[in-house]
Amino acid sequence: MPRQVVVERSFGGQRWVETVACDALTMALAQRFGVPEVVGRLLAGRGIGLDDAERFLAPRLRDWLVDPSHLLDLDQAAAHLADAVQRRERLGIISDYDVDGASSAALFQCWAKVVDVATSLRIPARLTDGYGPSPALFEALRSAGCRTVLVLDSGTTAFEALAYARDRGLDVIVVDHHQAEAALPAALAVINPNRQDQTSPCTHLAAVGVTFLLLVGVNRELRRRGHFEAGGEPDLLRLLDLVALGTVADVVPLVGLNRAFVCQGLQVAGDVARPGIAALMTAARLDPPLNARHIGFGLGPRLNAAGRLADATLAVELLTTDDPVRAEHVARQLDALNAERREVEQNVADQALRQLEAQAAAGRRVGLAVGEHWHPGVLGIVAGRLAERFHRPVLVAGGVDDAYVGSARAPLGFDLGAALRKTLAAGLARKAGGHARAGGFTVARAGLAAFHAAMEAEATAPDLAELRLDATLAPGGCSARLVEAVACLEPYGEGHPTPRFRITDARLVQARIVGGRHVKLGLRGSDGTSLGAVAFRSVDTPLGDALLGRVGETVQLAGKLQIDRYGGQGRAEILVDDAAPWP
Incomplete structure (x- = not known):
């Protein structure tokens, strides 16, 4: 998609580049789908044509789901797991300590509970075990009576650990999405769309998405064997909230199958009302219904805090418990860990910033x-x-x-x-x-x-960073009604970011520091329209200094629009990413 430079150098030291969408396609999209012109422009600017727009705006899993059998080793793994289910064997799980790993483990455990198979879970401790499976983790699962172990969201390059597991008589199934080497570790199966010998349309999936495909395959194999003739087949669609959680939190591209996972998963979250997700939303002071932003900025950091500072099994327990009281207790623990994480992070960031400032000055x-x-x-x-x-x-x-x-x-x-x-x-x-x-x-x-x-x-040598913009608006065009119209493009994430607008000809009538680190702005357009804005974490940065020092001047802003509901007003507000002089 062509782009044009609209600002050579901003207050924040960036070059602004705006997408140039086709005007004819913009209007055709707006007319066919009954959306405002700016929504048509956003769709056109992201390469979405008339034939693609319906599947994009209302993605359905059945339109995007591929045959799991195209993944190498998946059928072999599905048959092996079907054997284990029918023999009622205990299955071992080793998952990563991030949200993708935790949601993958929770997804598998929820499925296993329905088919009445016991599981044992081990997650490496970040401080003592490091990343990925280890001989000690395999030995612990072997001692617990597991003969089959699934390694979720890691394992593709764990050659030594998987060789140990093989020598100890364990059958290991790796379910991963990370880049692979030409050689693969010793395992019963390595299911990974990013294997070098694999051709797949699913290279963008998180591990939880690959785990979902494996379970589709296992259900199919058990169904073929007549295992569900008396009922009891797990309804995988009811578990899509876990797939959405891991997909958004792992910051994989929200396109194609991932977009369908997330859209349907968010709907399921409202229907299923999983106690752990509800409790964590309460702890994070988030109002339902669940959305992708809640996951990215509220739930994800709290679930990750368990693996960063404590025991990642807390996150899995929260996602699998049926007990609202226990869920509330664990959610409060995770919220406290996240507060501790922020404090630790800020301390390290302050020290690191001083070192980087000196190095940047030295070139x-x-x-x-x-x-x-x-x-x-x-x-x-x-x-x-x-x-x-x-x-x-x-x-x-x-x-x-x-x-x-x-x-x-x-x-x-x-x-x-x-x-x-x-x-x-x-x-x-x-x-x-x-x-x-x-x-x-x-x-x-x-x-x-x-x-x-x-x-x-x-x-x-570092060049000016490019800040990509989707469209230009005047302050008078920034309305709550527009924000609500643009919401049809959600969910946003990697590969489909929240639209960023260029707001032109805005007089800066107020700028003040709030919360010690943020700059709150009052703006007025040439038509007299008033508009609020906030530049988060901008104090003591070139952007923050420029905004605080230019009250009374006319500027242009780059940022995202949201509705400010403080005081029940429901007015549009700009989340400022950058600013520059106007004109």
Whole structure:
């Protein structure tokens, strides 16, 4: 889709680029589906044509669901699990400690409960076990009487641990979505749409989505054997709320099958009223019905807090319990852990920021912040925020014994995973890898400088970051009615972000600090329209300084629209991402 530069350099140091949508398609979409012109423009600007719009606006699982058998090893795994169900064997589960892992484990446990099969769950402790399955976890499940173990949301590169499990007589089924090497570990099945030898339309699924496809296959196999002739077949559609939860929280693209998972899953959440989700929404002070933003900014961080600071099995327990009293208790625990996580994160972020400011001033192309006793559970969050602020790759690490263990994040345009793998191949890191924009590493203390230099060699000098805009509005066009009309495009997420508008010709009549870290704005358009706005976490940033110092001037803003319901007014408000002079 063509784009045009509308601001060369903003107050926040970004270049604004606006999508140029086809006017004819815009109007055709608006007329056919009875939506405002700006909604037609948003659809056209995201490459959605007349033939695609209905499936996009009202996605149904039956329109997007693929045959699970196309995934390599899935039929073999389904037959093996069907055997285990009919023999009433106890099944072991090892899941990752994030929301995708927890929701995958909860999905499988809920299914297993309906088919009357017992399960034993083990989740690695972030601080002591690290990522993925380990011999100790396999041994614990073997001692619990499990002979088949599912590894959910990890395992694709766990060669040593899975070799141990094989040698101990365990049958392991890996259900994952992470990038794979050419070789695969020893396992009964490795079900992963991102295997190098796999061709699949499902490469964008989270692990919970792949787990759902596996269960579709197991249900089908059991049905073929006549196992459900007397009833008792699990209704997988009633479990789609768990699939939606993991899909949104894992920030995978909300397109195609994922969009259908989330749309139908959010509907199921309202129908099923799972006690754990209801209790966590109450703890997070969120009003029903559940939506994708609730998951991304409310439920997801609280569920993740269990794996970051404590025991990730708390998250799985919350999602599987039928007891509202127990759900309320666990939800309060997770809320308290999330508050603790925010405090720990802010402490690390403040220290890391000072290091990155000095490096940026010195022209370093890759930021590196290190500290003793920094909690590994918050390093990725801090790295992500600093990469966004400084528009360059950022490494954040904490000292652990004789090494630094850390997380890395990068903006668009830099292949972080490839750069990290090069350091591993060169012997500069003990562990290193990841995706294009996120990764992790372990480096000997004595080798940190060489590792940093190697990462810098892969990076070019930071350019102005691009801020992508969907459409332009005047302040008078920013209404609650428009916000409600645009809501037909929800849910938003990776690959389909919340629309960002350029608001032009807005006089800044008020700017004040609220909550210590945010800037609250009062704006007035040339037609006299008043409009509120807020720039979160902008105090002591170039953006915040510019806004506080330009009261009385006319500016343009880049941001998202929401309805401010404070005081029962229901007025449109801008969530400011950036600002620039006008004209």
